[in-house]
Amino acid sequence: MYVSHLSLLDFRSYEAVDVELEPGPNAFVGRNGRGKTNLVEAIGYVATLGSHRVANDTPLIRAGAQRAVVRTRVVRSERASTVELEITAGKANRARINRGQLGRARDVLGILRTVLFAPEDLALVKGDPDGRRRFLDQLVVQLLPRAAGVLSDYERVVRQRSALLKSLRGHRAAGREPDLSALEVWDARAAQLGAQVLAWRTALVRALQPAVAAAYEQVSDADGQAHVGYRSRVVPDGGTPDVSGPAPVEDLEKAMLAAIQEQRPAEIERGQSLVGPHRDDLTLDLGGLPAKGYASHGESWSFALALRLASFRLLGGAAEPAAPDAVFWDPDHGSDADPVLILDDVFAELDVRRRERLAELVAQARQVLVTAAVPQDVPAQLLGARFEVGEGTVRRA
Structure with a gap:
């Protein structure tokens, strides 16, 4: 195109x-x-x-x-x-x-x-998690346009749920026991939408990993050093979920709801939604160490370029994944799909x-x-x- x-x-x-x-x-x-x-x-x-x-x-x-x-x-x-x-x-x-x-x-x-390379890309490696989350979500939407509605709905639910948590914090500070019935409704909606976002993101990370490793090698002459992963608090131990295979959306929804309920006291105390894809991060490792803080300036640029080159290959269909992730891919591939x-x-x-x-x-x-x-x-x-x-x-x- x-x-x-x-x-x-x-x-x-x-x-x-x-x-x-x-x-x-x-x-x-x-x-x-x-x-x-x-x-x-x-x-x-x-x-x-x-x-x-x-x-x-x-x-x-x-x-x-x-x-x-x-x-x-x-x-x-x-x-x-x-x-x-x-x-x-x-x-x-x-x-x-x-x-x-x-x-x-x-x-x-x-x-x-489109795939856009810009000086701001260095922040993908050296910056805060929100830029990396935005990178994933924009790529998901280009691969699967209907995801835009789900992402928008999830952001709206997080805002409204956080506003309710602040209100509940005020009730508790005033010595009144808050009514949690409304919060439970928002918990369920956040888990439902958040699980779908998690499923898309982790599927995307699985597809990105080999493409990023290959692209990093091409731009830097460093063999197999670059690795991408996904860190989410939805996983009970707070670690990085296994992205080697797809997790059913229903399982992710149950895990997210359980994590929300576990964090409920802390969420009310802080007046914030602490669990969900809005708190997650795309992890970038180089030679087994976090790229942020350990990679040199040149290595950080190579990693940022590798992320964009991998995006180009996925959007053009050159790195089409196995069947479980096929929902992402436009069936009308070919040279003009680039x-x-x-x-x-x-x-x-x-x-x-x-x-x-x-x-x-x-x-x-x-x-x-x-x-x-x-x-x-x-x-x-x-x-x-x-x-x-x-x-x-x-x-x-």
Whole structure:
């Protein structure tokens, strides 16, 4: 698949811009602060309904505007689909597909798939667990778009359950014994939704592991050092669940409900939901040691690149797993199932060897979008269509 056209209205720094893109490499070149990243951020947003730079949508709307519009034309198997997203501050975003009626934004998920490499990726290794959870969930949604609704519902349940826990803490602090009947209802709902999220995440980790190990070896020359796992408090001993085989959702639901009940006194005391996928972590080990805290800067970059390369292979179907995880995979595979690769100012961050290896590994992708401050930062393997980016303008060079 590839994006053949991008149109922005009041998105970030752009009042209005239209860009015709090509299959193969496309490079956006311009000085820092001119809006290169805004262009690829918009394309990534169509695929994931999220930004790799900010946690909410408000900064995506140009200062002084009420809404932003992102429109793309996505070509897959020679069939083109037009996707339009309307981002409005303080309101639910809406989407239009092929000039149909405006509907829910998440209806567009699955039409475009992207894998984005950015300097922020280093936080996947060195940062907090929430970034790694977001990495897993965005990948799950691209593989299985219907998961977006479950993830959204789970987040809502956690918020409402936490609000109830704070209220119960207040009752207890005032010397009144709290009524737990309402909490039990939310416990059951949290366990039901959380178990499904756990099942998807652990299935994804099983599929990622061999792909990450292979990709790390390719970018770093280090054989078999990288390992990914999944740590969850739902497991009774608080350790890492066995991700070598799928766990039935029903078993995970029972385990999560038991863990919630065990932690109930602590949850009421702290006024927080302490059990569930919102507290879990993707573990990254290098040579048997946690990458965070032990890996060098170069090793951390190699691990971050390996996570993105593994994502590319899974999204394109090159690392299709065994039958138990087949629910993740689009049956319409083939060369045009490859996601669009976005390399946002990555090459300036890498040493020469890693730049060359990454360029070699991605050069054959159906479409690669590169941003760079100067033309020299674009590797020779990725020379193709070039665009000069100025203040609010994009011009084919």
